[in-house]
Amino acid sequence: MSTTTATVAVTTRVLTQVRRDHRTVAMLLVMPCVVMTLLWWMFEDLPGDGFDRLGPALLALIPFIVMFLVTSVTTLRERTSGTLERLLAMPMGKVDFLFGYAIAFGLFAAAQSALAVALCVWLLDLTIVGNVWMLLVVAVVDAILGTALGLFVSAFARTEFQAVQFMPVVVIPQILLCGLFVPREALPRVLEVISDVLPLSYGVDAMQTVAASHDTGEVWLDLAVVAAYVVAGLALGALTLRRQTP
Amino acid sequence: MMNNAVEVRDLRVVRGGNEVLRGLDFTVRAGEVTGLLGPSGSGKTTLMRSLVGVQRITAGDVEVFGRPAGAASLRAEIGYVTQDPSVYGDLTVAENLRFFARILGVPDSRVAECIGLVDLTGQAEAVVARLSGGQRSRVSLAVALLASPQLLVLDEPTVGLDPVLRVELWESFHRFAREGAAVLVSSHVMDEADRCDRLLLMREGRLIADDTPDGLRRATGTHDIEHAFLTLVREEVPR
Numbered sequence: 001m002s003t004t005t006a007t008v009a010v011t012t013r014v015l016t017q018v019r020r021d022h023r024t025v026a027m028l029l030v031m032p033c034v035v036m037t038l039l040w041w042m043f044e045d046l047p048g049d050g051f052d053r054l055g056p057a058l059l060a061l062i063p064f065i066v067m068f069l070v071t072s073v074t075t076l077r078e079r080t081s082g083t084l085e086r087l088l089a090m091p092m093g094k095v096d097f098l099f100g101y102a103i104a105f106g107l108f109a110a111a112q113s114a115l116a117v118a119l120c121v122w123l124l125d126l127t128i129v130g131n132v133w134m135l136l137v138v139a140v141v142d143a144i145l146g147t148a149l150g151l152f153v154s155a156f157a158r159t160e161f162q163a164v165q166f167m168p169v170v171v172i173p174q175i176l177l178c179g180l181f182v183p184r185e186a187l188p189r190v191l192e193v194i195s196d197v198l199p200l201s202y203g204v205d206a207m208q209t210v211a212a213s214h215d216t217g218e219v220w221l222d223l224a225v226v227a228a229y230v231v232a233g234l235a236l237g238a239l240t241l242r243r244q245t246p
Numbered sequence: 247m248m249n250n251a252v253e254v255r256d257l258r259v260v261r262g263g264n265e266v267l268r269g270l271d272f273t274v275r276a277g278e279v280t281g282l283l284g285p286s287g288s289g290k291t292t293l294m295r296s297l298v299g300v301q302r303i304t305a306g307d308v309e310v311f312g313r314p315a316g317a318a319s320l321r322a323e324i325g326y327v328t329q330d331p332s333v334y335g336d337l338t339v340a341e342n343l344r345f346f347a348r349i350l351g352v353p354d355s356r357v358a359e360c361i362g363l364v365d366l367t368g369q370a371e372a373v374v375a376r377l378s379g380g381q382r383s384r385v386s387l388a389v390a391l392l393a394s395p396q397l398l399v400l401d402e403p404t405v406g407l408d409p410v411l412r413v414e415l416w417e418s419f420h421r422f423a424r425e426g427a428a429v430l431v432s433s434h435v436m437d438e439a440d441r442c443d444r445l446l447l448m449r450e451g452r453l454i455a456d457d458t459p460d461g462l463r464r465a466t467g468t469h470d471i472e473h474a475f476l477t478l479v480r481e482e483v484p485r
Contacts (some may be wrong), residue, residue, distance in 0.1 A: 009348035017336045020373070080330035085387070089300055091321040093348045244302045244316060246261060 006092050010100020011107075014074070018108065025176045028070075028108065032062045032116040040124040040173055052127045052211070055120055057180045059135060060207035062116065063109045063143035064200060069151030071105055079154065084241070094241045098234050102147050107161055108144025110136065120177035130210040138210060141226050142203040148233030155240030174200035179208070249276045251397050251428030252297055257306035259292050266292045268451040269306070269480050276391075276396070279416075279423045281442030283471070284431040287413040288448040290432040293330065294399050297430070298326045310397060322350055325390030329401045331382040332389075335375035339366055339385050342374060343392065350393045360388040363418060365411075387415075398422060398429045404438065416441045439471035447475055454478045 018024060039058060043050035078084040087097060117135050120126035130133065147169060157163035177187065177195040182193045195201050206222035209215055252274035259267040260294045266289045274280050274297075282290050295301035296308055299316025300320055308315040333342045343357040361370050364384035369377060374385055380388065387403060400419070404412045416438075423443070431442065438458050447455035447462075454480055455462055459471060466477040 005351070009345055013334070014339070016341060017334060020336050023283070081335075082328050082330055083334060085300055086328070086332040086346075087349065089250055089298055089321060089324070089326060090346070090349050091318070100435070117438070144461045244300055246302045 003093055003096055006096035006104065007099045010097055011104040014101060014104035015107065017074075018104070024070075028066060028112055029115055031066075032112055032128075033119050035062060036116055036120050036124065040120075040126075046132075049127070049204050051124070054126075054180065055126045056128075056135075056207040056211035057178065057204045059113065059116060059120065059139060060142050060204045061175060061178075061180070061200070063113050064138045064146040064203060065167075066112070067105050067109055067143040067146035067174075068150040068171055069146075069164065069167060070090050070204075071101065071147045072154045072157065072166060073160050075101065075151050075154040076157055076160055076163045085245075088241060088243045094238045097241065098151060098237055101151060102144050102234065105147040106140055106144045109146075113139030113143070126211075128211050128218070130214050130216065134210045134216065135207065138203065138206045138219065138223065141230070142207075142224050145199055145203060145226050145230050145233070148230045148237065151237035153241065155237070172197045177201065178179070178204040180204065199226050202229075204224050250274070251276045251311060252430070253307070254297075255307040255311045256365050257293070257296060257302045257308055258273045259289075259296060259301060266451055272303060272446055272453060272456055274397070274428050275444070276426055276445040277423055279419050279429045279441070280446060281439055282430060282446045282448060283439055283475075284432075284434065284448030285438060286434050287409065288444045289451045291401055291432075293448070294326070294401050294432060297397075298324055298399055300326075307410045322393045324395065325395035325398045327383070327386050327390045327398075327400045327403055329405070331374075331386035333374055333381075333382065335371065338371050338373050338378075342385060343388055346389045347392050350361055352392050356394075360391045363391055364388045364426045365414065377409060378412060379471070381420070382408075385413075396427050398427055399431070400431045402432055402434065402437075404433065412438075434447050436470070436472040436475060437438075438456055445471070447471075447478065449475075470483045 036058065039054060113136055113160050117132065121128055121132055129225065153166045153170060154163055177191060177198055178201045184192060184201060187195060202222040202225040206219045207217050250273040254270055254272050257267050257270040258265065282293065283404055284290055292301055296303050297310060299320065310320055313320055339361060340357060343360060344354060345355060347357055361367055364387050366381060366384055369381060374382055383403060390398065404415055419429050419431060440480065444458055445455065445462060446453055457465065462474045463469065463473065466474040468474045468477055
């Protein structure tokens with residue numbers, strides 16, 4: 001068995017599982033569009049460019065949050081149902097398992113973000129100075145970041161209820177400090193430093209740069225930082241996949 | 247002529263400060279169905295997990311086909327069925343098997359064969375979550391059979407099954423054994439003992455008997471394994 005066969009097998013299986021759950025598919029695809037429309041509507045009668053200012057950040061946040069939740073719950077299910085133990089007792093690399101999940105949810109995030117971006121750009125007139133395709137790339141990388149962190153924290157939860165509780169711990173501080181509410185350089189020094197080490201800050205920065213300029217170099221730099229966190233998250237996730245338990 | 251598939255020497259496992267397995271010595275032979283019997287909580291699952299290599303052991307030696315348990319080369323050679331069916335509830339029977347077949351590197355033709363072996367051909371396209379508990383555990387068994395393993399470790403595979411199916415499953419365990427596999431089946435139901443070629447009786451982390459069903463009855467002067475078990479427990483010197 002080659003590594004790619006196993007990775008593809010895991011990806012195909014995860015996609016089949018998600019596809020079978022029609023309600024989840026509908027939620028995953030429709031929810032971001034509803035949220036973006038709501039944001040657009042809120043600023044509809046107000047002067048200024050509120051939607052243009054907040055829209056890109058939200059496009060970065062949504063795939064991150066959704067994939068974090070989906071991944072932490074599905075991998076936790078895999079841990080508690082015994083299927084993970086069964087897989088690890090088989091000749092399967094841990095990397096195959098992690099990549100399989102990351103690719104599956106990355107693909108899902110691409111579909112989800114494509115819809116949301118298309119809606120924002122063509123129907124809601126979101127101003128995008130840079131390349132629209134780059135918005136998609138940033139959204140997918142952010143989604144994979146959510147998947148990587150979700151895989152990691154699922155090791156510390158025993159129930160799905162606990163897994164969901166990691167959202168306030170891991171996700172909400174990142175949302176508060178990513179520059180959405182207060183520009184990062186205007187934060188108190190300590191918070192600015194914290195914001196500098198949180199990966200989502202770079203994801204949101206990348207999205208805002210695409211929206212406001214043609215500076216793709218800056219975007220790739222931010223994405224490289226996010227990618228480094230993805231690799232670190234997956235590596236930590238691999239450490240939590242134990243073939244032997246006490 | 248009987249080969250030892252599993253050799254265990256002085257196996258000890260401590261979990262959370264409790265000594266779950268307290269120094270076990272036994273073998274499991276190829277070509278036989280070995281029954282692992284004992285009340286629930288006696289350590290049967292921990293013992294089976296140690297053989298499969300997913301349980302960290304505290305002391306002792308566990309060798310499977312001459313290699314230490316948990317060795318990477320053993321992963322495709324052992325079929326392990328946990329008590330709770332370890333399959334995906336939101337996939338169909340065939341999808342589950344196809345997935346595990348790919349992970350094991352087994353041709354897709356094995357999928358239909360293994361579904362047939364556990365008598366689920368009619369349910370191949372049914373989503374596992376909609377099946378009955380007994381059918382779900384058979385899906386789990388089918389997955390364990392995919393790679394035609396030479397050692398089958400089955401943790402209470404017949405719980406909750408109807409009697410007809412139970413007989414059929416035991417017949418297939420013997421068929422695997424006749425084809426040369428070593429089969430280790432655990433149960434807390436003593437009346438399944440007579441279906442085994444050999445019995446390992448367990449209580450509180452120790453083996454209290456290792457014999458054939460007939461030998462056990464003779465040695466204890468009893469008519470059934472339930473009474474044999476009681477006799478052995480009463481004779482046991484308190485430690």
